[in-house]
Amino acid sequence: MSIKIENLTYIYNPKSPFETKALDDVSLEIFDGEFIGLIGHTGSGKSTLTQHLNGLIKPTSGKIIINGLDITGTNVKLPEVRKKVGLVFQYPEHQLFEETVYKDIAFGPMNLGLSKEEVEARVKESMELVNLSYKALKDRSPFELSGGQRRRVAIAGVLAMKPEVLILDEPTAGLDPRARDEILEQIKYLHTIYKNTVILVSHSMEDIARLVDRIIVMHRGKVALTGTPRKVFRESATLEAIGLGVPQITYLMDKLKQRGIHLKDDILTVEEAKEEILKWIRGKENA
Numbered sequence: 647m648s649i650k651i652e653n654l655t656y657i658y659n660p661k662s663p664f665e666t667k668a669l670d671d672v673s674l675e676i677f678d679g680e681f682i683g684l685i686g687h688t689g690s691g692k693s694t695l696t697q698h699l700n701g702l703i704k705p706t707s708g709k710i711i712i713n714g715l716d717i718t719g720t721n722v723k724l725p726e727v728r729k730k731v732g733l734v735f736q737y738p739e740h741q742l743f744e745e746t747v748y749k750d751i752a753f754g755p756m757n758l759g760l761s762k763e764e765v766e767a768r769v770k771e772s773m774e775l776v777n778l779s780y781k782a783l784k785d786r787s788p789f790e791l792s793g794g795q796r797r798r799v800a801i802a803g804v805l806a807m808k809p810e811v812l813i814l815d816e817p818t819a820g821l822d823p824r825a826r827d828e829i830l831e832q833i834k835y836l837h838t839i840y841k842n843t844v845i846l847v848s849h850s851m852e853d854i855a856r857l858v859d860r861i862i863v864m865h866r867g868k869v870a871l872t873g874t875p876r877k878v879f880r881e882s883a884t885l886e887a888i889g890l891g892v893p894q895i896t897y898l899m900d901k902l903k904q905r906g907i908h909l910k911d912d913i914l915t916v917e918e919a920k921e922e923i924l925k926w927i928r929g930k931e932n933a
């Protein structure tokens with residue numbers, strides 16, 4: 647599914663002393679099957695933007711067109727939009743409410759009016775996708791599980807709806823590094839098998855650089871930069887000016903360049919850096 651955002655502005659508490667312009671004339675396009683990383687400082691407008699994409703918030707002005715349909719129009723059926731655009735909120739486990747893992751994950755598909763068998767198949771499949779054992783956990787209370795497992799249950803609940811657009815707002819916030827890496831790898835895996843459109847919101851360049859096709863950087867309610875991770879990381883001065891660091895490896899490569907050691911320009915991972923540095927050493931030895 648493709649998403650087109652045209653001149654989107656959103657103001658919280660308009661015409662009051664608490665008025666805040668959270669989005670300021672944002673225009674951008676997200677293509678079918680893209681894996682997007684939406685990055686920005688706290689308060690830059692990321693959550694406000696994502697909540698517009700399934701109609702949770704109506705724009706102050708501007709349009710959101712999903713697969714050709716303007717979802718800000720008056721006669722649009724928002725439940726239909728929400729079947730297609732799944733949003734995993736920040737700390738989604740706070741919204742778990744059923745007494746068993748099964749019931750929680752089944753809640754969305756049941757509301758779609760699917761048969762009992764289809765609901766069960768979807769619960770099983772989505773639990774497998776987030777690496778939760780169906781057999782061992784389906785009858786447990788979500789509240790007995792670890793933080794990482796509860797997060798997975800909440801993500802599985804959205805996956806069970808089979809959304810064509812999957813939006814995850816800081817899905818790893820508050821998790822330990824291992825749980826964070828596992829969840830990010832699973833999201834990447836999901837995208838490779840389903841080829842759906844994925845928007846992953848994050849504070850951290852480091853976390854998402856390896857995963858996404860394109861990064862959109864938000865700053866004070868506007869799009870500050872957009873492009874492939876390699877292209878965006880070349881803008882290290884702009885990123886630093888808005889208080890977003892580049893991955894450590896990019897920083898290190900910049901420092902080497904300043905000392906006259908010119909390696910490939912757009913290194914993203916430690917493996918690539920290792921290869922380039924070894925190549926450089928071999929070049930020196932043979933010189």
Ligand SMILES: Nc1ncnc2c1ncn2[C@@H]1O[C@H](COP(=O)(O)OP(=O)(O)OP(=O)(O)O)[C@@H](O)[C@H]1O
Pocket residue numbers: 658659666667668686687688689690691692693694695
């Ligand atoms: N419910 C609300 N009422 C009033 N102002 C709000 C509300 N939600 C967000 N804002 C303000 O809108 C601006 C954008 O906030 P938003 O939550 O969209 O940013 P964000 O980039 O998602 O931040 P974070 O990374 O902390 O989630 C901020 O100035 C924020 O204080």
